[in-house]
Amino acid sequence: MSGSSRVNKPFLTNEMKKEYTILVPDMLPIHFKLIIAILEEYGYKLELLQTSTRSVIDEGLKNVHNDTCYPALLVVGQFMEALKSGKYDVNKTALMISQTGGGCRASNYIHLLRKALAADFPQVPVISLNFSGLEKQSSFKITPNIALKLIYAVMYGDLLMLLYNQCRPYEINKGDTDKVLADWQDKISYALKHNKYFNTKKIYRQILDGFKAIPRTKDKKPRVGIVGEIYVKYSPLANNDLNEFLISEDCEPYVPGLLDFVLYCASDSINDKRLYDTFTARTLMFDIGYDVLYKFQKQQIKVIEEHGEFFPPHDFEELRKYADKYINQGVKMGEGWLITAEMAALAETGTENIICTQPFGCLPNHIVAKGMSRVIKQAYPNANIVAIDYDPGATKVNQENRIKLMLANARR
Numbered sequence: 001m002s003g004s005s006r007v008n009k010p011f012l013t014n015e016m017k018k019e020y021t022i023l024v025p026d027m028l029p030i031h032f033k034l035i036i037a038i039l040e041e042y043g044y045k046l047e048l049l050q051t052s053t054r055s056v057i058d059e060g061l062k063n064v065h066n067d068t069c070y071p072a073l074l075v076v077g078q079f080m081e082a083l084k085s086g087k088y089d090v091n092k093t094a095l096m097i098s099q100t101g102g103g104c105r106a107s108n109y110i111h112l113l114r115k116a117l118a119a120d121f122p123q124v125p126v127i128s129l130n131f132s133g134l135e136k137q138s139s140f141k142i143t144p145n146i147a148l149k150l151i152y153a154v155m156y157g158d159l160l161m162l163l164y165n166q167c168r169p170y171e172i173n174k175g176d177t178d179k180v181l182a183d184w185q186d187k188i189s190y191a192l193k194h195n196k197y198f199n200t201k202k203i204y205r206q207i208l209d210g211f212k213a214i215p216r217t218k219d220k221k222p223r224v225g226i227v228g229e230i231y232v233k234y235s236p237l238a239n240n241d242l243n244e245f246l247i248s249e250d251c252e253p254y255v256p257g258l259l260d261f262v263l264y265c266a267s268d269s270i271n272d273k274r275l276y277d278t279f280t281a282r283t284l285m286f287d288i289g290y291d292v293l294y295k296f297q298k299q300q301i302k303v304i305e306e307h308g309e310f311f312p313p314h315d316f317e318e319l320r321k322y323a324d325k326y327i328n329q330g331v332k333m334g335e336g337w338l339i340t341a342e343m344a345a346l347a348e349t350g351t352e353n354i355i356c357t358q359p360f361g362c363l364p365n366h367i368v369a370k371g372m373s374r375v376i377k378q379a380y381p382n383a384n385i386v387a388i389d390y391d392p393g394a395t396k397v398n399q400e401n402r403i404k405l406m407l408a409n410a411r412r
Contacts, residue, residue, distance in 0.1 A: 009114060012094045012125040012140060022046045022094045022127065023082055025075045027235045030164070030185065031157030031258060037189035038149045046096070049078050052237045056081050057392050063116035069361030070391050071231035072109045074238055076116050083121050094125040151262075152197050155296055156188045158257030158313065159204060159304075163211040165243070166310050169252045170216035180210050200296075204303040212309045222410045223252045225346040227339055228357030229365045230261055232390050239357055239388075240396045242403075249407055254351055256313065256342050259297055263316045264338045266290040271329045314345045322348065326375050327368070334364030340372040347380035353410045354383065355403065360391030384410050 012020060022039075024032060026049050036046045060077025079095050082088060095117075097110050110128055117124050127140045142150070160181060168177040184207055191197040224246050232238040233255065246253045269286035272278055297316055304312040323329055323341035331337045339356065346354055356369045373385045386406040388399050 010123060010125045012127055016094075016125070017043055017045075020045065020092050020094045020125075021088060022096050023079060023088070024048050024096050025078050026050050026052075026237055027231055028157065028161075028258060029236065030161050030181070031153060033185050034153040034157050034188055034192060035150060038146065038153060038192050041193045042146065049082055050237075051078060051081060052241070053081075056237065059084070061392055064112050066392070067361060068112065070359035071229070071235075071238060071362075072112055073392065074231075074235070075109055076113050078237065079113060080116055083117075083124065090121050090124060094127055096127045096129055098129045149192050149197070151293065151296070152200075153188075153192060154258050154262060155200070155300060156197075156203070156207075158259050159207055159300060160184055160188075161255060162257065162313060163207065163310055165253045165255065167211050167214050167216060169221055169247050169250070170219060172215040172217060176214045177211075180214060184210060200299065201303055204300060205307065208304065208307045208309060212307075221250055221252045222353055222407065223254055223351045224353045224355060224407075224410075225254045225256075225342070225351045226355050226357060227256065227342040227346070228355075228369060229335060229359050229362050232357040232359045234258075238359065238390055240390070240399060242355070242357070245400060245403070249404065251353075251407065254346070259293065260313070260316055260319065260338065260342075261335070263290060263293055263297070264335070266293060267320070267329070268332050271332065275330050314342075314349070319345055326379070327372060331368060334362060334368070336364065336368060339365070339369050340376070343373065343376045343383075343385065344379070347376060347383040352380065352382050352384050353406065354385045355406070356385060356387045358387055358389050360389060360394075 012022075022044055024036065024046055026032070029048070029050070032048050036048060039046055056074060056077040058077070059080040060073035060075075063076050063080055064073050075097065083090055083093065095113065097113060099110060110126055113126055117126070129140075129142070164177055164181050167180075171177050188197070188203075191203070197203070226233055226239075226242060226246075236243065243253045243255065266286050266289050269283045270290060273283050273287075294316060297313070301312040301315060304310055319338070319341040320329065322344040323337040326344060327337045327340045329337050343354055343356070346352075356373060358365050358369055370387055373387065377383050377385060384406055386402060388402060390399070
């Protein structure tokens with residue numbers, strides 16, 4: 001009998017969810033607070049883990065082998081540290097983890113986590129959050145209504161993240177931007193819970209006005225784009241709070257929205273149809289989903305442009321055109337062609353300082369990011385691109401020194 005078949009797989013039942021606390025690993029703090037609000041409406045009690053101590057890495061190293069990619073190590077480590085902290089009743093605690101369903105090893109994190117739990121916490125259920133039909137035995141189902149709300153949470157979360165990074169580096173009164181962000185997280189959470197989230201144009205304008213009212217300096221600061229593997233790009237735990245570090249260095253961070261990654265995943269099916277002449281019911285579903293999501297993005301971009309105070313995110317169809325100049329859209333393992341497209345779009349639109357975040361153990365990310373950054377530099381000679389590796393042995397000081405060197409070049 002193989003080792004994996006001996007691992008216990010308890011599931012969270014509908015009866016259990018009333019008493020259980022579900023722990024969620026930290027990746028996108030702004031977005032995840034909105035997502036948690038949605039799931040709480042359906043009777044789930046969730047808590048976002050925001051620990052960022054060295055013990056998270058140590059727990060990860062204890063429970064997965066050292067060839068495991070860094071995001072998996074951190075997610076498992078953060079869960080195990082939480083369960084061992086004594087803060088939670090382990091007999092009434094469950095864990096939630098996302099699965100992409102693609103070629104990325106992220107789909108297998110859940111099995112690593114169950115193996116880690118087997119020794120000390122075999123009774124703890126693990127819940128999969130995915131749109132790929134994985135973990136069919138689980139009672140946790142993403143209904144059409146939940147899925148719709150999750151999409152809106154992504155769009156509102158992207159806008160909040162975009163405006164936060166355009167305001168925080170310039171705020172005159174320290175803490176103003178955080179207050180506006182927290183206020184809008186609460187308002188959007190309420191709207192999502194009470195089905196008052198459909199009038200996106202009106203809500204977008206209100207959010208834009210809220211951030212516009214923040215007193216800001218007129219200083220011109222270097223804008224730094226952050227691209228790379230999805231978990232390390234977004235997670236403060238994984239990238240040593242890169243966003244905050246850039247702000248402390250008098251820079252304006254720019255982080256592409258989560259909707260770009262969702263559209264990227266949906267476009268895979270479209271590309272497969274074009275490249276391999278395949279068409280299934282799943283292809284049709286993703287085609288329709290892509291069209292709807294892209295229209296949502298176009299609407300948001302238009303509202304931001306009409307408002308005139310802030311610059312909008314990149315149009316995803318434009319990203320695909322940038323990709324086609326340098327790489328085939330059939331390159332889709334990990335973040336695939338999206339990393340190249342984002343670097344090109346940033347350089348083309350004036351954000352020439354780019355940090356490419358790379359986790360240890362992610363082969364597709366290293367191939368595409370490092371392999372294509374030279375091509376982007378040749379096309380855009382002023383592009384200032386640095387690849388930063390994140391792994392258990394890399395020191396924060398070394399990473400920050402490399403970024404400071406890049407910023408010194410940017411300020412010449």
